[in-house]
Amino acid sequence: MPTGMLINGEWRKEGYQKDSDGRFLRNPTTFRNWIKADGSSNFLPEVGRYHLYVSLACPWAHRVLIMRKLKGLEDAISLSIVDPYMGEEGWHFSEEAGTIPDPIFGATYLREIYIKADPNYTGRVTVPVLWDKKTGTIVNNESRELLRMLDHEFQDIATKKDNYCPPELKSTIEKIIDEIYNPINNGVYRAGFAQSQVAYEEAVTELFNALNHWETVLGKQLYLCGEEITEADWCLFATLLRFDAVYYVHFKCNLHRIMDYPNLSRYLLDLYNQPGVKDTCNFDHIKQHYYRSHPHINPSGIVPVGPAFPLSNTKAASKPHQ
Numbered sequence: 001m002p003t004g005m006l007i008n009g010e011w012r013k014e015g016y017q018k019d020s021d022g023r024f025l026r027n028p029t030t031f032r033n034w035i036k037a038d039g040s041s042n043f044l045p046e047v048g049r050y051h052l053y054v055s056l057a058c059p060w061a062h063r064v065l066i067m068r069k070l071k072g073l074e075d076a077i078s079l080s081i082v083d084p085y086m087g088e089e090g091w092h093f094s095e096e097a098g099t100i101p102d103p104i105f106g107a108t109y110l111r112e113i114y115i116k117a118d119p120n121y122t123g124r125v126t127v128p129v130l131w132d133k134k135t136g137t138i139v140n141n142e143s144r145e146l147l148r149m150l151d152h153e154f155q156d157i158a159t160k161k162d163n164y165c166p167p168e169l170k171s172t173i174e175k176i177i178d179e180i181y182n183p184i185n186n187g188v189y190r191a192g193f194a195q196s197q198v199a200y201e202e203a204v205t206e207l208f209n210a211l212n213h214w215e216t217v218l219g220k221q222l223y224l225c226g227e228e229i230t231e232a233d234w235c236l237f238a239t240l241l242r243f244d245a246v247y248y249v250h251f252k253c254n255l256h257r258i259m260d261y262p263n264l265s266r267y268l269l270d271l272y273n274q275p276g277v278k279d280t281c282n283f284d285h286i287k288q289h290y291y292r293s294h295p296h297i298n299p300s301g302i303v304p305v306g307p308a309f310p311l312s313n314t315k316a317a318s319k320p321h322q
């Protein structure tokens with residue numbers, strides 16, 4: 001598999017991990033510091049202090065990019081966007097349309113940022129990454145935690161104050177983010193990167209059972225936790241957005257498309273049309289990344305032309321279908 005990871009600070013060609021039955025295993029992220037507005041950590045929310053590295057292709061990075069937008073933190077947290085192609089050298093910076101090079105180190109590869117934070121780093125070089133310019137390290141590279149930090153810890157700095165994890169819904173939101181992670185968010189990867197028929201079928205079955213469940217729930221309410229948009233919705237949105245264009249074809253998640261589900265389509269379109277959100281969606285980067293970066297799945301590297309994307313040209317129902 002033509003990708004790599006850092007081992008004691010050295011770049012090694014290394015595929016994704018799998019178990020003895022061919023199931024894809026995701027490596028845990030290692031930078032897990034928290035920015036705290038109450039001063040209980042060394043990382044305080046400050047304008048201009050932090051820099052976010054993302055890929056527009058990556059659903060995990062996309063959640064964080066969306067929250068930066070929704071909270072109006074664009075001037076407070078600067079941004080780099082890697083090239084969509086991830087080859088043998090991992091994520092890299094380029095001059096391609098839609099990318100933003102690294103203004104801090106002028107890095108060629110994202111792995112340079114990991115090595116700056118820890119010269120002996122061992123692990124995968126993933127996006128998103130939040131860099132602290134003040135202490136010169138990576139604060140955190142786990143999207144779920146970054147999503148919460150941008151939502152809550154920058155409240156004084158944020159120019160838009162909507163809260164996507166209100167206290168009365170917090171436990172429901174956590175539960176739903178947990179519930180959708182394995183079958184859906186990670187489920188598409190478990191299907192796509194499965195290395196045995198059994199592992200693939202297990203992942204696809206769990207994925208569509210979960211999609212069917214949420215299709216029913218969204219027949220009765222607007223969003224995952226009820227009538228207001230929460231962090232859980234942004235976690236699901238990033239996966240649904242990529243589904244028909246990529247996961248259906250490339251990861252063989254082809255029992256149904258999202259557009260075959262009336263409620264999931266209505267929901268996807270609703271979230272896509274929330275102010276600012278479509279600015280964070282780049283189907284060119286999404287398709288270029290997946291179809292070109294996994295030659296073990298798509299050896300020709302040909303990027304499919306379709307779908308004739310429904311998000312921009314069909315009107316989905318604005319109310320749940322029972």
Ligand SMILES: N[C@@H](CCC(=O)N[C@@H](CS)C(=O)NCC(=O)O)C(=O)O
Binds near residue numbers: 004059060128143
């Ligand atoms: N648990 C991480 C996962 C991030 C992740 O796996 N990102 C992918 C892109 S979609 C990546 O950078 N992969 C590079 C690699 O594994 O080498 C998070 O949610 O932030």
